[in-house]
Amino acid sequence: MNFEAFILPHICNLKPYSSARDEFKGKEGVFLDANENPLGSGLSENWNRYPDPLQLAIKEQLARIKSCHIDQIFLGNGSDEAIDLIMRMTCRSGVHNIILCPPTYGMYEVSASINHIEQRKVSLKKDYQLDVAGILQSIDKNTRLLFICSPNNPTGNKLTRSDIYTLIESYKSGFIIIDEAYIDFSDEPSFLLELATYPSLIVLQTLSKAYGLASLRLGMAFANPTIVGLLNKIKPPYNIGGATQEIVVKALANTKFKDESVDLILAERANLINRLSTISDVLQIYPSDANFILVNFNKATDLFHYLIDSKLITRNRSNVALCEDSIRITIGISEENDKLVELITQFYSA
């Protein structure tokens, strides 16, 4: 497959910015090349030097953890940056379109709107699974991207694997982006393992969820090395700050925290689901493969405001089509989940 045909020609031909730290990669020396402050930062730690533009120390660890090659990894300032760059790399406003499957993660739509790209929405079915026939009907020769989020946000469920394979096998005129932000909470294997077989696949993951590093902003796009090379070409030169790089390297050296967090959150999720199912005004708890659950409540919006008044913040999805009267609840620690159940019980007994 000539997937380079899905890249805009001006991106293929772009001569990227060459940063000082691209030209000299050593750590030792007298650095008079990047107009930095030679005195330091006036802090206990110094941040006066520009960071590694290609974040090799992080990528070495990720390649080991994810069993892939360094040149298959692109790192973004959150996966949101990767989403935006993929759109800018592939879609010309007024010409190309992308397919979204709502209800799903809102940034695909926002990013496409910012880039003025036509969005074709093919809703999930009532069971929150992909409408494969509808998607295939909506695809035309100008469809450059198909976004699939599994496990899906805000519904929480994983999407049927065979449906995703059908789409990968049938859609040949652009890239399929599989957003696996919540994959660490799922027993489903990552599509990362399929990159060698399907060069038009891009898999997104993030350190913002199971790894507990949301504030550092580190998102990953795993793809064919040519695609990674193009993303590196169009990203801002130093898109991942030095502090983030240093802390992430430390965090990835020991993934015990992430594994233990996942175990605990999954146990808390099961416990919370059990307790909520005994409340009669809880109308439905949707199956979850993520660190949150979508719950259909009687008088959901009133409940949502009641919880806010008690300083317990959830995400009301009642205005989202197919999520009517539903609230998305992130699984907290045991005391937080206790508080939630207590407040919900109070609300319905008032």
Ligand SMILES: Cc1ncc(COP(=O)(O)O)c(C=O)c1O
């Ligand atoms: C499905 C999905 N993808 C991507 C993201 C964004 O992740 P990041 O923090 O890496 O930008 C989120 C955040 O909530 C998400 O739910």
